[in-house]
Amino acid sequence: MNNTVQEINRLKEGLGAIILAHNYQPPEVQDVADFVGDSLELSIKAMQIDARFIVFCGVDFMAEQAAVINEGSVILHPDPEAKCPMASMISVEDIRRARERHPKAPVVIYVNSPAVVKAEADYVVTSANAVDVVSNISSDTVLFGPDRHLAEYIAKKTGKIVIPVPEDCYCPVHVKFNPNEIKVLKSIYKDHVFIAHPECPASVRALADFVGSTSQMIKFVKSCPNTRFLVGTEVGIIYRMVKECVGKSFVPASTSAICEDMKKITLEKLLQSLRNKLYRVEVDKEVAIKVRKALKNTFDVLGVESPWSKK
Ligand code: 13P
């Protein structure tokens, strides 16, 4: 074990801290984390953890989400410059304008957005539960932001009208997948199963054998009898797939599908975060109350009890 990892573990124990990491984090960060998962799993973990400190290795909205749902722990984000570019493409004004145009349509907001935007929402979802939530909402029309590709995916799966807010917002990493290149790859890797994230454009998803959140993709490759996979999401996920699926092999469907912001978290920054208690993530109390209300609606519509249900 190298010195940095030893020091991270020593500080972590001394502080009573828990390290959470997203599936796209660099391998060495995943290895030192207490739990690695997708946005939904990490939110649930952050909610359940009873620790003085949670160090969140991921992009800004994920650490902010942890601060909203766990008021008892101090949330640290090792690099506040690790920001999801898609999350910053939506504003509070976008939601308010859309509500004026469609006053009867509930607002469903993707977790990849700032807390102030989620505070305007009726429901907050992740890629793992968006389809379930929208199917269970009584309205046939919903406003959904910010990812228009995920909006299209939800519309296709639920048969509902899903209006994207704003009109053209997308993940710059997942739009790098190109259907023509995938067709070529599929002709080369004939025996590979193609899996894709719902943030991919419809033309790419149409070629996929399985579409799901990052952890749903990991579960799928574990349970699938096939041993070879073409992976249509950020390349960082392949580290976990290789580690947890002995005997199976993975080919990235695009080697340029790299989320630079996810890679801004390094072991050195994690060490400094623990050593100097940096960077503390705080969310305005009123905003946090509104986001938790939208999360409670989400849990309610799914029939799952939330920590706020009894309040
Ligand atoms: P997941 O919730 O599927 O892990 O997705 C998060 C994300 O940022 C995808 O680009």
Ligand code: SF4
């Ligand atoms: Fe945001 Fe896309 Fe990076 Fe996910 S992969 S964090 S949506 S920029």
